[in-house]
Amino acid sequence: MKLWSYWRSSCAFRVRIALGLKGLPFAYAPVHLLRGGGEQFQPDFLALNPQRQLPVLEVTDGGETYRLVQSIAIIEYLEERFPTPPLLPSAARDRAHVRALAEIVNSGIQPLQNTGTFAELRKHNVDTEGWARTFIAKGLTALEQHASARAGAFLFGDQVSLADIYLVPQLYNARRFACAPTPTRRLCPHSKPPNPKLKSTRSFDGRVLPARPRRASGTSCEPARHMRHFEHAAGRTAWDPRD
Numbered sequence: 627m628k629l630w631s632y633w634r635s636s637c638a639f640r641v642r643i644a645l646g647l648k649g650l651p652f653a654y655a656p657v658h659l660l661r662g663g664g665e666q667f668q669p670d671f672l673a674l675n676p677q678r679q680l681p682v683l684e685v686t687d688g689g690e691t692y693r694l695v696q697s698i699a700i701i702e703y704l705e706e707r708f709p710t711p712p713l714l715p716s717a718a719r720d721r722a723h724v725r726a727l728a729e730i731v732n733s734g735i736q737p738l739q740n741t742g743t744f745a746e747l748r749k750h751n752v753d754t755e756g757w758a759r760t761f762i763a764k765g766l767t768a769l770e771q772h773a774s775a776r777a778g779a780f781l782f783g784d785q786v787s788l789a790d791i792y793l794v795p796q797l798y799n800a801r802r803f804a805c806a807p808t809p810t811r812r813l814c815p816h817s818k819p820p821n822p823k824l825k826s827t828r829s830f831d832g833r834v835l836p837a838r839p840r841r842a843s844g845t846s847c848e849p850a851r852h853m854r855h856f857e858h859a860a861g862r863t864a865w866d867p868r869d
Contacts, residue, residue: 735765
């Protein structure tokens, strides 16, 4: 498999997580979304995805090589072709619930704070970070309320699911934009801005990760707890090298 990705792309991040959870090796092809106006606008990438978006996953199946786009379609493909470990529960009702949690992020939060949306907002002199904070906080508050009755160590019960794959990259963005906490502080991190002295940290396999804000004294840090549970279940990091 070959994955065209960018380290800060939430959509590509989800696919890296799914590949990691399923233990599937892949070749990594970086596409820098900002350098030189965005490498996704170059003709060679246009041939891969006319929508000029990440991720793109190249797979070989039945002797045929083809490319998949859109994170939800890619992850559902991986789930069907490589069902172990499962990312969706067995009962139809439970699968619908997990998919709904993922879609709150996929449709209700992430498209409102991505690079393409920001580019259009700047044309109208809109404060993009304030815009992002508004919609991330609203979306995570709704996600928390939908998930609360059936959550355990993860968003649904005590096993990693599709919902967690969508949550973790969104929590990174919530920290990046210093979002205000959700009412019970279970999902959205504290509102203090990131520590400018914290340049980077390292994952447990030694790779450099982007800087993360430290928890303020006396505040809840459920996102960090959720990520620790998640990374333990994954058994490997889903972060990729800096492009």
